[in-house]
Amino acid sequence: MLTEPILHAEGLSVTIALGEGSLNAVRDVSLTLQRGETLGIVGESGCGKSLTSLALMGLLPKKAIRTARRLAYADCNLLTIKDEAMSDLRGNRMAMIFQEPMTSLNPVYTIGNQLTEVARRHQRLTKRQACERAIYLLEKVGISAAAERLNQFPHQLSGGLRQRVMIAMALMCSPDVLIADEPTTALDVTIQAQILNLLRELQRDLKMGMILITHDLGVVARVADRVAVMYAGEVVETGTTAEVFSRPLHPYTQGLLRCIPIPGKTEAGKPLGVMAGTVPSLLGEFVGCAFKNRCSYAMQSCSQRRIELVETERHAYRCLLPEATSSENYAREAR
Numbered sequence: 001m002l003t004e005p006i007l008h009a010e011g012l013s014v015t016i017a018l019g020e021g022s023l024n025a026v027r028d029v030s031l032t033l034q035r036g037e038t039l040g041i042v043g044e045s046g047c048g049k050s051l052t053s054l055a056l057m058g059l060l061p062k063k064a065i066r067t068a069r070r071l072a073y074a075d076c077n078l079l080t081i082k083d084e085a086m087s088d089l090r091g092n093r094m095a096m097i098f099q100e101p102m103t104s105l106n107p108v109y110t111i112g113n114q115l116t117e118v119a120r121r122h123q124r125l126t127k128r129q130a131c132e133r134a135i136y137l138l139e140k141v142g143i144s145a146a147a148e149r150l151n152q153f154p155h156q157l158s159g160g161l162r163q164r165v166m167i168a169m170a171l172m173c174s175p176d177v178l179i180a181d182e183p184t185t186a187l188d189v190t191i192q193a194q195i196l197n198l199l200r201e202l203q204r205d206l207k208m209g210m211i212l213i214t215h216d217l218g219v220v221a222r223v224a225d226r227v228a229v230m231y232a233g234e235v236v237e238t239g240t241t242a243e244v245f246s247r248p249l250h251p252y253t254q255g256l257l258r259c260i261p262i263p264g265k266t267e268a269g270k271p272l273g274v275m276a277g278t279v280p281s282l283l284g285e286f287v288g289c290a291f292k293n294r295c296s297y298a299m300q301s302c303s304q305r306r307i308e309l310v311e312t313e314r315h316a317y318r319c320l321l322p323e324a325t326s327s328e329n330y331a332r333e334a335r
Helices: 049-057 085-089 110-120 127-140 159-170 189-206 215-224 241-248 251-258 323-334
Strands: 005-018 021-034 040-044 063-066 070-073 096-097 177-180 209-214 228-231 236-239 316-318
Touching: 005 049, 005 209, 021 040, 021 049, 021 209, 021 236, 040 049, 040 189, 040 215, 049 063, 049 177, 049 209, 096 159, 110 127, 110 159, 127 159, 159 189, 177 189, 189 209, 189 228, 209 215, 215 241, 228 241, 228 251, 236 241, 236 251, 251 323
Parallel strands: 040 209, 040 228, 096 177, 177 209
Antiparallel strands: 005 021, 005 063, 005 070, 228 236, 236 316
């Protein structure tokens, strides 16, 4: 039973100063991660998923301003922690697999140099011990001839191998929290399945809490225990994966699920669901529901005030529609 919280964010926001005003890229996001749990964060490109993860890790660009009512790893306050202490935490107890391994790995250093640096910096291992740990993890993530790979450079590896190296690097210090930002992007289906199975296996072995960021709902359905759906910088629905997928309550979540073909149910040649319109600009002050211009159930009140999360028995959603009405609408559209 998952009872021990390891990461907690409440009211997390990220604002970026631009010439034409302030961009409210992440708005009042609240997330909780339990030890040993996988939380999936989903949403279309530009919704704030990656910025949320960078805010959790303290890796935002200089122009970005992070605020929160609470941001904590275990009993450590990440809002007040000093830079040196955060540097000791990052890569050690909290680790991240970045979205693009070719740009995340340094092209002028060998794979071995980049892997061993993590363990020697945080765990004070000798060079030999760090190399042994690196070889063990490279083999663990399915890379053959691991000892020889230590002397290779990133450009000498395929995209799939570089992604596995990034996973090994994130696991060098056996972190408590692992944030995986699109870990299977640009990989073929076979390699994608291997990477996901690998992450699940390693998570069980190390009892890590994992945040999986993706736009692929199929990946979330296979891997995540809970899911948070983001739209225009905020969480619009959250709950157990089974509950959100079987009974989505926010119109945006419902629209996403209607876009996915279901084996055995979706008729061949039948058009999939679509969501007309575009994501609104987040420059300056924003009032009301961010999805209102694309929602077929929008009312006048959707534009007049901020929409708060409505708590149900097993999940929460950010909408003025009653729970029963939302559920009925989705069931009717699915028929």
